[in-house]
Amino acid sequence: MNMNYTAEELAFRDEVRAFLDEKLPADIAAKVKGFRRLSKQDHQRWQKILTEQGWYATHWPEEYGGVKWTPVQKHIWDEESCRYGVPRSIPFGVNMVAPVIIKFGNEEQKQQYLPRILSGEDWWCQGYSEPGAGSDLASLKTRAVRDGDHYIVNGQKTWTTLGQHANMIFCLVRTNTEVKAQEGISFLLIDMNTPGITVRPIITLDGEHEVNEVFFEDVKVPVENLVGEEDKGWTYAKYLLTYERTGLAGIGLSKAALSHLKQLASRRLKNGRPLIEDPAFSQRISQVEIDLTAAAISNLRIIASVEGGGVPGAESSMLKVKGTEIRQAINDLARRALGPYALPFVEEELDLSYEGEFLSDENAAPLSAQYFNNRKLSIFGGSNEIQKNIVSKMILGL
């Protein structure tokens, strides 16, 4: 039993820190740490720096320009990223479609798409969910009908995160209606600029535009954009969904959010004293910090087991549930710490270049919105109910 990093791992951590000290743009880090909005340009600027460092695709084979980090290295990167305020990587290209292309795509597809993901030329989004199919993915209705060298795609996708920035979308489409629900699905790569595609914003309850609906009306997609075999898309989809699940618990993000909460509670007053010194509030913070400590060790245990050759199984599902509950609890406390100032929604203060006086606290403006926005954590990425169903079946055999 050894909970410490090896000398190599410590050296890697130093390397990560040196890199971030030198290369992470201060304005971007400030936005991340202050929960401000990031622009498309912010993401692209940072991706370029990562790609130059060779650290963008951290689980691709080296032949495609990836770097094969160990699970522990990946964890060290995540920890430091969250601590430094590195923007979350947009996963749809590098972490989602790329592994599918690498494993199931043909050589031409690899040559065509992977370099463009690395360079940032392509911004991918995901076409999985549909209005009628939330957790029940296999009931999807978007049709793709073969017509010569093309598929003609008709239907609608929803919850397409950052689809407004994307020029490429990977989609699950139904190519066969004669077979069982999961058997007639194919995996298509679609250029967003193809005629017939419309993107419509979905505004969330906090006023944010993060997700979209994507409509397909007689969209012509070349058959060479089919990944793998026709009607076998469900296999690829499952591969993608199980790929990279540990990250969903968001332990590093919770640590950053907790640190932010403690700073906030040190500045806000109650009865003339910092809120963090209030017995009840400090116990509430303590409870969530304790739970986070336990979840962080659980996370390390999963990482160490994967490093040792194990497969992260339903433990990741349990951790996803616990991790999202913890982050939501932190968001709840942050909102509570504002007291009456949880009400004002001062959008101008979300802008990092805002130079006026802050209404209450320099970091207050995003907090209530974030609390509401992060209710999604227990819904998206496989809702917490679905995760519990998975654990029931897979680990418990119920």
Add this chain to the structure above:
Amino acid sequence: MNMNYTAEELAFRDEVRAFLDEKLPADIAAKVKGFRRLSKQDHQRWQKILTEQGWYATHWPEEYGGVKWTPVQKHIWDEESCRYGVPRSIPFGVNMVAPVIIKFGNEEQKQQYLPRILSGEDWWCQGYSEPGAGSDLASLKTRAVRDGDHYIVNGQKTWTTLGQHANMIFCLVRTNTEVKAQEGISFLLIDMNTPGITVRPIITLDGEHEVNEVFFEDVKVPVENLVGEEDKGWTYAKYLLTYERTGLAGIGLSKAALSHLKQLASRRLKNGRPLIEDPAFSQRISQVEIDLTAAAISNLRIIASVEGGGVPGAESSMLKVKGTEIRQAINDLARRALGPYALPFVEEELDLSYEGEFLSDENAAPLSAQYFNNRKLSIFGGSNEIQKNIVSKMILGL
């Protein structure tokens, strides 16, 4: 909208108080208030006093010796009973089998059994649950086969509360195996002294003997002991189960337990001060008191609605869940208030005549045991899960 009692109701309350002041034996009240064990004799002594007052059967028709209290009168009685430390009435005779006999029994049965319930000559117990059938009552297996003027009963009942004191048991038995589960059940009254009946104690985790298994081996029961029609017992059983459900929330008992908890927390020390002055503990007590206040009003709303001619529906099920959660929370706090003294189980201090020094607090001895024992509250009387199923179906239509 009027939350106050009428003048008549206030007069009734005065009458109740005067009666309890005068007639409630101090030793019995002390046992009840100190959560001590009551003997069979204690129960019988008190029942006799109640019967003499004419207040034992508070919902029977007057012709059978009952007194028809209104829901509000019944509520006033419950409130005052809990406050004074009146023993809980053992419901199996007066509140369970009697209403069934009154509604579905024949005249002979009424003449034979009702006076003996009133006088305390008969102590009834309940033969509903079976080892294989918990919440799924209709799957019961105890058989009764007609043989001339008798039924021959074979099978086993369980969770028979205070069956060790009883001389009569009412049973659901299967008289027909050819029809659907719920259709072949009959309702039998059985003398516990009949040959072939064995009562075996079930000791609960707190060491208490409160429930029993009852075994039937070729037990001969005269056919005149059948209530109503053969194979129609399920109807009578359901009637019995829906009868008198409001009481299950135990609001009055929670009030008494809370008052007991506050006294305890005023005597126990933490850092040299009474525990009730500890900020965290006083907030925990406060939270449960607040929840109890709300539940008490919900209870009154149901009572007032019944008084106004309404039927208590699934609201009672919701209140049963909330009420039992509250009582369990109070029990939890009482155990916590003991600190390290939650561990010792000093049985001799359960005896009211104990004259030695108390190990920690005069009321400490029963508290941990009671905490464990009252886990039953959310299991028996229709588990809280079953209650929620009922509400889902009946009120919500899910």
Add this chain to the structure above:
Amino acid sequence: MDFRLNEEQQMLQDTVARLVRGEYSFEKRLEFSETDAGFSEDFWKQLGELGLTAVPFSEELGGFGGGGVEVQSVMTELGKGLCLEPYLQSVILAGGLIGQSGNDSQKEQWLAGIAAGELKAAVGLQEPQSFYSLNDVETRAEKNGEGYVLNGRKAVVIGGQCADLILVSARTAGSSRDSDGISLFAISPETAGVERRVYPTIDGSKGCDITLTNVQVGADALLGNEGQASNAIEYQTGRAIAALCAEAVGVMEVANELTLDYLKQRKQFGVPIGKFQVLQHRMVDMMSELEQARSMAILAASVADEEQSDERRRILAAAKNVIGRSGQFISEKGIQSHGGIGMTWEYNFAHYAKRLVMINHQLGDDDFHLERYATLLQAS
């Protein structure tokens, strides 16, 4: 004992319900929210014309002397529509404070207008450092020849953006958190030195922070005796808590209806999601929380206009605690049961969910009131 509304109360509630149904569709509300006023001037006018803004006032003022139950009837229906009008601020709080503390001439000057809905008033009782404690007052009022000069800042004045009159607490004696030494002043927002920073609130309403810089007011701006406002502030805040609880119950009722409907309509894996036991039991829990909240709103209404006492204080703290917890529970679980759709701007549920959480930030959240209750806890 009878929890039914009497005929008059039922009529009152029906009137408001009809008005809200007719005038306050979800789409219209989004529009009202976007206006400068932050609510519907027209709807407010109708409330006034129908005598609804006068409900808690005496008959001389055009009201019908309604108490906690009547206010509850109005507020619950306004809650169902997520109405944005400053009923709580102007009618209950400002109206209540003037009614309790004002002298005859002040009442004459303002109360009839408030009761008629013609004068909109707001209250500034919180400050940047005060959290929810209304005795934590650092704004100072110094006496001078002409009256008083006020300096300080009042925080999160809901409805302050459009108020014709603002009541503010200011310290005329004592130090920061003393209950003695707090005075109440009625000021016009047009007075020199009054500056408002207006903002939307996240639940669709509007408010402002108010900076007072050498604001000169006359002696007639003082409401009640100098330095003795804290009792009236506490008492009227208590009435407002009862009203806010009633509003919350209306919001929760609709939130639960929407969730229940969704469970019946939405299908996954070939069945309505309401067939899943976990969602069923969660819905039952949400209904049960609503029942607890409803009971406390009723209890709060029953003491709102009673004389001040520790029992009244306890009940109101308990009610706000329950409402805060139930509201957040119904909001969070409702979103979860809806899934993504429950988080979208275009679907009304999300706005009910936001309002419920934000009600917890008005007049003290559940933690604050639990602490308050604990300080009033009786030993047995």
Add this chain to the structure above:
Amino acid sequence: MDFRLNEEQQMLQDTVARLVRGEYSFEKRLEFSETDAGFSEDFWKQLGELGLTAVPFSEELGGFGGGGVEVQSVMTELGKGLCLEPYLQSVILAGGLIGQSGNDSQKEQWLAGIAAGELKAAVGLQEPQSFYSLNDVETRAEKNGEGYVLNGRKAVVIGGQCADLILVSARTAGSSRDSDGISLFAISPETAGVERRVYPTIDGSKGCDITLTNVQVGADALLGNEGQASNAIEYQTGRAIAALCAEAVGVMEVANELTLDYLKQRKQFGVPIGKFQVLQHRMVDMMSELEQARSMAILAASVADEEQSDERRRILAAAKNVIGRSGQFISEKGIQSHGGIGMTWEYNFAHYAKRLVMINHQLGDDDFHLERYATLLQAS
């Protein structure tokens, strides 16, 4: 980073597991519990013979210098069997206190016996008024010519009923709750003036309260420096917390296995009750709580033998808090999932449930440790 046990640790754990499986059936445990000693003298002897009671001691004492992880391996397996032997009291706490504070002659006199399982020791650190605070010491030790005279009462001394040696804290200076002025004495229960009131505990073990009336001990009974015992007490209690957490994880593992089995076997309405989604999700929650507890037990073991620091204090408080909450959760939900059967004496689950709740009452419950953690909370 590697969370696997090394070969030695694994062997150790397997040895204990085998022993417990072989010797500690549920039925036997009930019998052991009923004896005067309250545990199995025979099993204790075997622990000694196999060197298991020597695990944390140095090689000179016949041990193998095991640290937190080795102790964890032993305690988890003892937990799985609900073993009643005084490992925590004698080996970890008393052994640890003598090892840390004793002089050479005291160590020589007692440690080898404790390590061999031949001497059973217990600790009396709590008092009737102390709740869980070990600095709340009112027992007094007055110096006299021959040594010290002790007067006072020590509360809930688990294992005290059969101990050959009892370590008690007593105040030689200072007032009631000072951390300075606390001294530690090793006394024989046979000494005149020592009176034990023995009782069973609700989880099947035994303990006693000890009244000290003018108990005369020699100067050689003092462990460590006069008045300076509180650091050692805190430190060794920390080690004991880690050990108790490990025990709790063993108890929880079995409790969850039993519940899961029951969900699969028990049928209602024609299907195994594990087909009901509410029970499935609850079981997942119970597993998830176990994972949280397991993580904290590992973390606690990793700091148990580290030098004292605020970080160690925080981790141990956090661990005990998590264990207390998880244990109660698994106990209560497990009973609920079992239904009535989960509450019966004859079925082993009930005894696991009781032990879990009672672990929360040893060495401070979750509330106590949350409060402690909060006082150590770092601002960022």
